[in-house]
Amino acid sequence: MDMAGVAVFFLCVVGTSVSMAAFTPSNNYLLACGSSQNVTFLGQLYVSDSVQSSVALKSRGDSFVVTSNSTAPFSIYQSARVFRSTASYRFDIKRQGRHWVRLHFYPLPAQNLTSASITVVTEDFVLLHNFSFDTYNGSYLFKEYAVNVTSNSLLVTFIPANGSVAFVNAIEVVSVPDSLIPDQASVAPYGQFDGLSGLALETIYRLNMGGPLITAQNDTLRRTWENDGKYLHVNSSASNVSVNPSNIKYGDAVAPEIAPNYVYATAESMGDASVSNVNFNITWVLQVDPSFSYFLRVHFCDIVSKSLNSLIFNLYINTDIALGSLDLSNKAGNLDVPYYTDFVSKVPEDSDTLTVSVGPDINADFPNAILNGLEIMKISNEAKSLTGSLPVDTLLVLPPKKHKTGIMIGSVVGAVVTLILCGLCYFCLVAPRSKEANQRSSWLPLPLYGNSLTMTKMSTVSQKSGTASCISLGSSSLGRFFTFQEIMDATNKFDEGMLLGVGGFGRVYKGTLEGGTRVAVKRGNPRSEQGIAEFRTEIEMLSKLRHRHLVSLIGYCDERSEMILVYEYMANGPLRSHLYGTDLPPLSWKLRLEISIGAARGLHYLHTGAAQSIIHRDVKTTNILLDENFVAKVADFGLSKTGPAIDQTHVSTAVKGSFGYLDPEYFRRQQLTEKSDVYSFGVVLMEVLCTRPALNPVLPREQVNIAEWAMTWQKKGMLDHIMDKNLVGKVNTASLKKFGETAEKCLAEHGVDRPSMGDVLWNLEYALQLEETTSALMEPDDNSTNHIPGISLTPLEPFDNSVNMIDGVNSGTDDDAEDAATSAVFSQLVNPRGR
Ligand SMILES: *[C@@H]1O[C@H](CO)[C@@H](O)[C@H](O)[C@H]1NC(C)=O
Ligand SMILES: *[C@@H]1O[C@H](CO)[C@@H](O)[C@H](O)[C@H]1NC(C)=O
Ligand SMILES: *[C@@H]1O[C@H](CO)[C@@H](O)[C@H](O)[C@H]1NC(C)=O
Numbered sequence: 001m002d003m004a005g006v007a008v009f010f011l012c013v014v015g016t017s018v019s020m021a022a023f024t025p026s027n028n029y030l031l032a033c034g035s036s037q038n039v040t041f042l043g044q045l046y047v048s049d050s051v052q053s054s055v056a057l058k059s060r061g062d063s064f065v066v067t068s069n070s071t072a073p074f075s076i077y078q079s080a081r082v083f084r085s086t087a088s089y090r091f092d093i094k095r096q097g098r099h100w101v102r103l104h105f106y107p108l109p110a111q112n113l114t115s116a117s118i119t120v121v122t123e124d125f126v127l128l129h130n131f132s133f134d135t136y137n138g139s140y141l142f143k144e145y146a147v148n149v150t151s152n153s154l155l156v157t158f159i160p161a162n163g164s165v166a167f168v169n170a171i172e173v174v175s176v177p178d179s180l181i182p183d184q185a186s187v188a189p190y191g192q193f194d195g196l197s198g199l200a201l202e203t204i205y206r207l208n209m210g211g212p213l214i215t216a217q218n219d220t221l222r223r224t225w226e227n228d229g230k231y232l233h234v235n236s237s238a239s240n241v242s243v244n245p246s247n248i249k250y251g252d253a254v255a256p257e258i259a260p261n262y263v264y265a266t267a268e269s270m271g272d273a274s275v276s277n278v279n280f281n282i283t284w285v286l287q288v289d290p291s292f293s294y295f296l297r298v299h300f301c302d303i304v305s306k307s308l309n310s311l312i313f314n315l316y317i318n319t320d321i322a323l324g325s326l327d328l329s330n331k332a333g334n335l336d337v338p339y340y341t342d343f344v345s346k347v348p349e350d351s352d353t354l355t356v357s358v359g360p361d362i363n364a365d366f367p368n369a370i371l372n373g374l375e376i377m378k379i380s381n382e383a384k385s386l387t388g389s390l391p392v393d394t395l396l397v398l399p400p401k402k403h404k405t406g407i408m409i410g411s412v413v414g415a416v417v418t419l420i421l422c423g424l425c426y427f428c429l430v431a432p433r434s435k436e437a438n439q440r441s442s443w444l445p446l447p448l449y450g451n452s453l454t455m456t457k458m459s460t461v462s463q464k465s466g467t468a469s470c471i472s473l474g475s476s477s478l479g480r481f482f483t484f485q486e487i488m489d490a491t492n493k494f495d496e497g498m499l500l501g502v503g504g505f506g507r508v509y510k511g512t513l514e515g516g517t518r519v520a521v522k523r524g525n526p527r528s529e530q531g532i533a534e535f536r537t538e539i540e541m542l543s544k545l546r547h548r549h550l551v552s553l554i555g556y557c558d559e560r561s562e563m564i565l566v567y568e569y570m571a572n573g574p575l576r577s578h579l580y581g582t583d584l585p586p587l588s589w590k591l592r593l594e595i596s597i598g599a600a601r602g603l604h605y606l607h608t609g610a611a612q613s614i615i616h617r618d619v620k621t622t623n624i625l626l627d628e629n630f631v632a633k634v635a636d637f638g639l640s641k642t643g644p645a646i647d648q649t650h651v652s653t654a655v656k657g658s659f660g661y662l663d664p665e666y667f668r669r670q671q672l673t674e675k676s677d678v679y680s681f682g683v684v685l686m687e688v689l690c691t692r693p694a695l696n697p698v699l700p701r702e703q704v705n706i707a708e709w710a711m712t713w714q715k716k717g718m719l720d721h722i723m724d725k726n727l728v729g730k731v732n733t734a735s736l737k738k739f740g741e742t743a744e745k746c747l748a749e750h751g752v753d754r755p756s757m758g759d760v761l762w763n764l765e766y767a768l769q770l771e772e773t774t775s776a777l778m779e780p781d782d783n784s785t786n787h788i789p790g791i792s793l794t795p796l797e798p799f800d801n802s803v804n805m806i807d808g809v810n811s812g813t814d815d816d817a818e819d820a821a822t823s824a825v826f827s828q829l830v831n832p833r834g835r
């Protein structure tokens, strides 16, 4: 360890043990870009970017400087550096870890900067993509990111769009205390998210409830906290309270760096303290981009109570209970002591807002609820991006073969120019080229994101033309193209009487084509970027897949910016509606087994039937549809992903899917495998048996989640206690036992412990055999019920050639071959006793 390192280490130890000592960042770069002199802004010195010695401008092209004397609102906005081609700032990082990367943009009127298109990336993350003041209402833009730097330098690269320029007025790269942003956070209503330390964050909201604007000057980490008033759902629901900031006592658990005492010294409390309505709450509504997940930090400090244990309330995120019966002074240890908690949350379906609410607890003596501060940060997505879905390597155009030395135009004087030229020469010539090659190869291989890439490109195309541009998808077998008029005729102008259902993507109508064929017509919500991606995925996936147990796509319509998919009509609707919530007659056990087997076959085909396996990602009882003969078919491929390539074990991705069905491992690690579908299918099996929803929040705590609840009974071998009452006494116990064991294995905590879909299929077939042979047999002995693992050693192979999964080739279903093969294998099961 060098001397600087020792000093840094020493500083940190001192910094954490003496809680009042202010945090001193190891790396603290404040740059005034394009300025010829140092600039003071909010009490700190921003050094001219042509001076600071440990920062190097690594320009692959030319940049120039623009300045203005009077018109800029802040001193750092009086100059900007403008890039005509890709250019990077390189910061030496003395101590690795999370860093603030703060960017200031102000389009100086002296130049034509409002139409500039700005893209900013680090080595790993896309921070900003294609931002332009043309489509932005503010006069300046401030962005704050927190990225974990794990090498000795950080490159901040500016990429102008073709034919345009990019610019920046000021850059800050500043160390963040390690303890500020943890690796884990809770997921409401329960669950945990791991792996934040590898992800980039962008501050979206930082609110000081009931208090004034706090600027960088009043925060040791130079954060800005805004008043919350304009995000209140109902103004009168809250009233501000405050105490003297010096009253705030930081305990051992919360360091002053977490938030300044000004934040904890003010709060919003219930507007009318006499309101005893248990449904009363204070709600903040925060607009966000729904395609990302968010990190939320809630700050509390009991500044309202006279005595301990008198302020007890609930915190809700969206509609989920995030903290129930929070006894604030008990959690914090005392009155006036700060307390905070972290969450990770997705945006609810069909919404572009996150809501945070606090409301009184029914058990509290004095009903009240408060919130002191709230931070919301966007979490980078699967493409390691914070804007859009393109990863760094596709945004960075390959550098030209010949390195041109940058040409500097502007007010920079000769001596400085020489200095920079030396720097440039160093980076262009001395810095080995192989380094770039290494970086490139360490970036994610393209195929992983191949899908989303093509999807994004395609969506641009179709938005522009608005006609039958799907044809340009590259495959000619996307099913039939319908005109919008044909769809209108088929659905009687989207008659609400023909409505079959409403989902995340849009509405589904019953329709009749000219020839009398009945179809289901899914109409996407227009203009939802997310929706376009899912629309494309679904067309692409379904047009390649033909299987008896997958709902088939008949055609589509994308006229007039519509996103309409036409499917075969499934007369008996979703499986769920035959389980509960409707008046439909209960299904027999045999039929339930057959339906489960059908769905398992569909999923098994997805996982194994193609050259590259497909992960459904949203397996649930509403996505298993039944045709007029109660044949189960898997539907809704909007979220599907191509599975891991051979040399990888998982696909890393932002968590999508439906709560209650989500694989806990997928949620924690954001790593998607086929086993995530297996988990969701286990939930489906439990739902089929117990005829209740996967999540039912009105039930007592331990019963809310079917997976947990059914597992406790299954482990006791008493699943029959919670099964559908209609089945009691009508089920072969061995069959039920096999079914319960199968579901249990599917719901294993770790993916590696779960069976493959093929094994699940085997076990369900076996459960069906046991049910069918009930009359002929006594209870089969335990050995025979447990021999399934042995069978799974000989993999099922009927799926290789018999079922087609080839791009563009549509030779129809070939289930007969499959069924022949499976029945041959299963024939040995017909009489388990005979073995
Ligand atoms: C700007 O600040 C840097 C670092 O504090 C210093 O080395 C430099 O001389 C200053 N430049 C001017 C023009 O004041
Ligand atoms: C700014 O002001 C200085 C003197 O006050 C003047 O020399 C310079 O030309 C001005 N620059 C611009 C861009 O207006
Ligand atoms: C600003 O940009 C627009 C469009 O790129 C161009 O038409 C216009 O001439 C530019 N104005 C100046 C002053 O450069």
Ligand SMILES: *[C@@H]1O[C@H](CO)[C@@H](O)[C@H](O)[C@H]1NC(C)=O
Pocket: 117, 130, 132, 134, 135
């Ligand atoms: C960038 O944004 C502009 C609108 O601001 C849009 O017209 C253009 O297509 C976008 N480019 C890319 C590559 O997304």
Ligand SMILES: *[C@@H]1O[C@H](CO)[C@@H](O)[C@H](O)[C@H]1NC(C)=O
Pocket: 135, 136, 137
């Ligand atoms: C800009 O403001 C106008 C009017 O206030 C509003 O209609 C428009 O949606 C805003 N645009 C953006 C990108 O926020």
Ligand SMILES: *[C@@H]1O[C@H](CO)[C@@H](O)[C@H](O)[C@H]1NC(C)=O
Pocket: 162, 163
């Ligand atoms: C950039 O624009 C030029 C002409 O305007 C075009 O020839 C070139 O292909 C474009 N490059 C990219 C990468 O789009």
Ligand SMILES: *[C@@H]1O[C@H](CO)[C@@H](O)[C@H](O)[C@H]1NC(C)=O
Pocket: 097, 098, 148, 149, 150, 177, 178, 179, 181, 182, 183, 196, 197, 198
């Ligand atoms: C940064 O990443 C490294 C390597 O993944 C990890 O060991 C470290 O804990 C992370 N630091 C923070 C503050 O998240």
Ligand SMILES: *[C@@H]1O[C@H](CO)[C@@H](O)[C@H](O)[C@H]1NC(C)=O
Pocket: 210, 211, 212, 227, 229, 240
């Ligand atoms: C707090 O409430 C009072 C009275 O309603 C109001 O005058 C004051 O501006 C509020 N303070 C803040 C910071 O919102």
Ligand SMILES: *[C@@H]1O[C@H](CO)[C@@H](O)[C@H](O)[C@H]1NC(C)=O
Pocket: 212, 213, 214, 217, 218, 262
């Ligand atoms: C912020 O700091 C300034 C100067 O240090 C001080 O005058 C001001 O009162 C502080 N603001 C708040 C909200 O504490």
Ligand SMILES: *[C@@H]1O[C@H](CO)[C@@H](O)[C@H](O)[C@H]1NC(C)=O
Pocket: 229, 230, 235
């Ligand atoms: C609520 O408060 C916000 C900001 O304090 C204000 O802009 C808005 O007009 C208020 N709404 C009502 C209905 O009073």
Ligand SMILES: *[C@@H]1O[C@H](CO)[C@@H](O)[C@H](O)[C@H]1NC(C)=O
Pocket: 279, 280, 281, 282, 283, 316, 318, 319, 320, 357, 359
């Ligand atoms: C908050 O109160 C509103 C009515 O004011 C209610 O509709 C909503 O469900 C409540 N939210 C929670 C989380 O209780």
